[in-house]
Amino acid sequence: MDVPITLTVDGVEHRLDVDTRTTVLDALRERLGVTTVKKGCDHGQCGSCTVLLDGRRHLTCLSLAVAQDGAEVVTASGLADGDVLHPVQQAFLDHDGYQCGYCTPGQVCSAVGMLDEAKRGHPSHVTADLGAEPDLDDDEIRERMSGNLCRCGAYPGILGAVRQAARS
Amino acid sequence: MTDTVEQVPVPLDVRSVGTRLARVDGPEKVTGRARYAVEHRDEEGLGDPLSLWLVQSTVAKGEVEAVDASAALAHDGVLRVLDHTSAPRLEDTEDGELAVLQDARVHFRGQIVAVVVAETSEAAREGAALVEVSYRAEPHAAAFTVEGATYRPDSVNPAFETDSDDGDVDAALAGSAVVVDASYGTPYEHNNPMEPHATIARWHEGDDDGVVLRLVDSTQGVHGVASTIAPMVGLGKDQVHVTAPYVGGGFGSKGLPHANVVVAALAARETSPRPVSLAVTRQQMFALTGYRTATVSRMRLGADRDGRLTAIEHRAYAQSAAVKEFAEQTAVGTRSLYAAANRRTSHRLAVLDVAVPSWMRAPGEMPGIFAHEVAMDELAVACGVDPVELRVRNIPERDPETGKPFSDHRLVECLREGAERFGWADRPAQAGATLDGEWRVGTGMAVSTYPGYRMPGNEARVTALDGGRFEVAIGCVDIGTGARTVLTQIAADALGVDPAAVVLRVADSSLPPASVAGGSSGTASWGSAVSAAAQAFLHEHGRTPDPGASLTASAADDPLNGDHVFHSHGAVFAEVRVHRRTGEIRVPRLFGMYSVGRVMNPTTARSQLVGGLVMGLSSALHEESVRDPRFGHVVTQDLATYHVASHADVLDVDADWLEGSDEEFTPMGARGIGEIGIVGTAAAVINAAYHATGVRVRDLPVTADRFLGEG
Numbered sequence: 001m002d003v004p005i006t007l008t009v010d011g012v013e014h015r016l017d018v019d020t021r022t023t024v025l026d027a028l029r030e031r032l033g034v035t036t037v038k039k040g041c042d043h044g045q046c047g048s049c050t051v052l053l054d055g056r057r058h059l060t061c062l063s064l065a066v067a068q069d070g071a072e073v074v075t076a077s078g079l080a081d082g083d084v085l086h087p088v089q090q091a092f093l094d095h096d097g098y099q100c101g102y103c104t105p106g107q108v109c110s111a112v113g114m115l116d117e118a119k120r121g122h123p124s125h126v127t128a129d130l131g132a133e134p135d136l137d138d139d140e141i142r143e144r145m146s147g148n149l150c151r152c153g154a155y156p157g158i159l160g161a162v163r164q165a166a167r168s
Numbered sequence: 169m170t171d172t173v174e175q176v177p178v179p180l181d182v183r184s185v186g187t188r189l190a191r192v193d194g195p196e197k198v199t200g201r202a203r204y205a206v207e208h209r210d211e212e213g214l215g216d217p218l219s220l221w222l223v224q225s226t227v228a229k230g231e232v233e234a235v236d237a238s239a240a241l242a243h244d245g246v247l248r249v250l251d252h253t254s255a256p257r258l259e260d261t262e263d264g265e266l267a268v269l270q271d272a273r274v275h276f277r278g279q280i281v282a283v284v285v286a287e288t289s290e291a292a293r294e295g296a297a298l299v300e301v302s303y304r305a306e307p308h309a310a311a312f313t314v315e316g317a318t319y320r321p322d323s324v325n326p327a328f329e330t331d332s333d334d335g336d337v338d339a340a341l342a343g344s345a346v347v348v349d350a351s352y353g354t355p356y357e358h359n360n361p362m363e364p365h366a367t368i369a370r371w372h373e374g375d376d377d378g379v380v381l382r383l384v385d386s387t388q389g390v391h392g393v394a395s396t397i398a399p400m401v402g403l404g405k406d407q408v409h410v411t412a413p414y415v416g417g418g419f420g421s422k423g424l425p426h427a428n429v430v431v432a433a434l435a436a437r438e439t440s441p442r443p444v445s446l447a448v449t450r451q452q453m454f455a456l457t458g459y460r461t462a463t464v465s466r467m468r469l470g471a472d473r474d475g476r477l478t479a480i481e482h483r484a485y486a487q488s489a490a491v492k493e494f495a496e497q498t499a500v501g502t503r504s505l506y507a508a509a510n511r512r513t514s515h516r517l518a519v520l521d522v523a524v525p526s527w528m529r530a531p532g533e534m535p536g537i538f539a540h541e542v543a544m545d546e547l548a549v550a551c552g553v554d555p556v557e558l559r560v561r562n563i564p565e566r567d568p569e570t571g572k573p574f575s576d577h578r579l580v581e582c583l584r585e586g587a588e589r590f591g592w593a594d595r596p597a598q599a600g601a602t603l604d605g606e607w608r609v610g611t612g613m614a615v616s617t618y619p620g621y622r623m624p625g626n627e628a629r630v631t632a633l634d635g636g637r638f639e640v641a642i643g644c645v646d647i648g649t650g651a652r653t654v655l656t657q658i659a660a661d662a663l664g665v666d667p668a669a670v671v672l673r674v675a676d677s678s679l680p681p682a683s684v685a686g687g688s689s690g691t692a693s694w695g696s697a698v699s700a701a702a703q704a705f706l707h708e709h710g711r712t713p714d715p716g717a718s719l720t721a722s723a724a725d726d727p728l729n730g731d732h733v734f735h736s737h738g739a740v741f742a743e744v745r746v747h748r749r750t751g752e753i754r755v756p757r758l759f760g761m762y763s764v765g766r767v768m769n770p771t772t773a774r775s776q777l778v779g780g781l782v783m784g785l786s787s788a789l790h791e792e793s794v795r796d797p798r799f800g801h802v803v804t805q806d807l808a809t810y811h812v813a814s815h816a817d818v819l820d821v822d823a824d825w826l827e828g829s830d831e832e833f834t835p836m837g838a839r840g841i842g843e844i845g846i847v848g849t850a851a852a853v854i855n856a857a858y859h860a861t862g863v864r865v866r867d868l869p870v871t872a873d874r875f876l877g878e879g
Binding site: 041077145154156 | 190191193194195196197198199200201202203204207209288289290291294360361362363364414415416417419447449450647648649650771772774775776778779780781782783786806807808812813814815816818819821822
């Protein structure tokens with residue numbers, strides 16, 4: 001069964017008919033040709049498909065497109081202003097926080113979303129004082145980024161990148 | 169088509185090489201705009217692919233009795249179901265792994281027994297679930313045991329002698345003051361690159377040479393895919409055009425084409441000229457795209473009281489698949505690592521009805537050096553000798569295997585410098601001596617080693633462009649290593665120009681031939697060809713050539729036929745904390761000091777070495793594929809149950825290297841760096857865990873339960 005929905009992706013509004021089985025990830029990649037979102041596991045276990053959905057980081061493989069009618073999606077590509085990179089993206093370059101690049105758009109979106117969560121005072125599993133303003137030390141960054149796997153093992157570089165972005 | 173010149177490359181006058189040139193593909197990657205295999209829609213004819221989904225066998229051995237596709241074909245959007253009765257015939261079925269849908273035989277659980285072609289991925293996936301396959305099952309064997317590992321292969325990967333025997337090991341062991349005799353195990357491991365294996369395939373009429381099979385594939389070698397697939401589908405190699413512009417990691421699993429590439433090609437022949445798109449799922453990868461076999465290494469070391477080795481025996485046991493042989497070269501690294509007059513190695517396999525094992529980062533060295541280096545730690549304890557000192561005492565003057573001198577053998581410096589930087593001297597000699605609150609703390613080390621490989625058959629083409637720029641073309645693949653960046657630097661220096669004047673073209677089988685991105689051989693093999701081509705070009709056309717002037721060359725020298733033996737080395741140091749109540753294990757520090765020849769680009773090199781250390785850490789703490797021998801398949805077939813290191817597991821991990829150059833090996837002075845980082849790392853962690861707790865673990869991964877009850 002096909003259902004009409006609207007998705008705004010990186011500022012562009014798309015009206016499309018989606019199979020009710022279609023995930024947001026497949027709607028983006030296979031219907032709209034938005035391949036700046038990557039599929040690593042399709043089961044919410046690797047984080048490669050992370051985008052900002054209505055401003056929050058979101059695993060697009062775990063969401064059905066019909067349930068996200070009207071959503072606003074920002075991918076890693078949309079974080080950049082054309083060729084001008086987002087500060088988090090520049091920080092990934094500065095720290096060589098990637099190798100093959102496949103998990104990278106998800107890592108970048110996750111980092112942007114995570115920095116915003118911390119700014120809004122959200123604690124994590126390793127936050128000692130749940131009432132205090134979170135201090136994004138290395139342990140906090142590692143914990144909050146642990147939903148995004150990187151098989152190339154670029155974690156030390158990603159840590160450096162997020163640390164730089166958090167302090168700028 | 170121009171002739172290929174053979175050129176003996178001379179050492180490079182390095183200027184860009186050795187600098188931190190930024191990755192040339194960085195902005196594409198951090199924005200997600202880099203397009204991986206099935207993301208290609210821009211090229212003519214690839215815009216509207218059909219979706220392909222695999223149906224896998226549910227028995228481990230037997231025959232397909234019948235494939236009932238009626239329900240699948242009745243599903244909206246499903247167009248075709250191909251099985252062994254209806255798929256196009258292959259012209260070459262020699263390779264049992266690749267000869268899919270050609271007969272009714274089932275060789276392992278998870279084998280492809282049918283494929284569904286549909287208008288959308290949702291329909292294809294549903295269609296695959298609706299295909300009813302019945303089997304005549306036969307008894308199978310899927311449990312690996314040492315007792316069952318009795319088959320002696322003719323050679324081990326890629327072409328090493330199966331066994332070696334020098335001196336009299338038994339007599340030497342009988343006369344040794346100290347003997348270590350133990351078995352060490354490594355589990356099944358799966359490569360799990362972040363980008364699952366994926367292919368777009370399209371058959372169409374070429375411009376002038378008849379039919380062309382176009383493949384966009386996630387592979388470590390476009391030429392290898394073309395030369396493997398072409399004869400199977402009855403085409404010449406030049407009629408199979410393969411590109412792999414971006415590849416989301418491989419770690420060996422994309423080094424050779426697997427059955428998924430073949431079925432994509434077969435299905436696309438049926439749908440021609442419309443392409444098909446096949447994205448292997450993460451779960452399917454556990455049966456179809458290779459893995460590291462489990463291994464058991466029986467080590468016997470004999471030494472005098474000062475720890476000087478008199479005998480080394482390494483008997484390696486592993487598993488292969490009935491449908492296709494793969495013999496992990498587990499004991500080969502042992503042959504060249506330490507000096508001892510009496511040395512013996514062997515490899516035996518259990519041949520099982522299981523999925524086909526293949527290359528995974530440092531095949532052979534990873535499991536084998538793990539065993540050897542934990543045994544060396546046990547020897548150090550038994551002799552009361554410091555583990556670093558024990559290694560220094562046993563470093564060979566010449567390669568024990570061939571008697572040839574090593575080129576650039578600097579393991580002692582790695583050990584001394586690494587120990588100094590890590591702060592090794594501060595450790596107590598006794599295991600279990602340090603308690604920090606509820607945590608037992610220890611340090612450990614191990615040696616890493618990886619051979620220098622330089623592959624034959626590489627060519628590069630240099631063409632003058634306008635404005636003083638040069639196109640440099642070679643059909644190799646950058647799977648994330650930084651090859652695009654590093655080859656740009658090598659080409660710039662070889663041509664005597666700025667890197668900005670180099671237009672590098674790679675990842676296309678219509679470019680000059682290049683070997684696989686494997687065996688840590690890429691930079692050495694491709695860089696030597698690029699150096700040779702640039703030098704031959706300058707000799708032929710001068711420094712101010714006319715635009716359009718072009719030359720293709722290969723490196724005529726082969727250092728592996730020369731007077732030296734080439735190995736990279738390293739020393740890995742780990743600090744481990746084990747919780748005395750829960751057994752939780754953490755690795756706060758991991759440091760590797762390496763000798764790898766000249767480093768081409770410190771930024772990409774550090775990421776390669778650190779990435780190897782992280783994968784080694786992951787193998788030490790997490791990775792284990794669990795096979796259920798009753799059914800023959802891996803049950804931990806996703807990233808929730810096959811654990812790999814995440815951000816929170818990776819604390820202070822760093823690598824550095826000795827400045828140097830190995831110009832015996834390559835004109836750039838480089839050896840390989842892609843794999844050495846994983847070698848020895850798990851041993852360093854295990855040895856540190858012993859030092860923390862006094863508990864000797866001999867099987868990977870080391871998990872909390874090993875330490876429970878030790879209080």
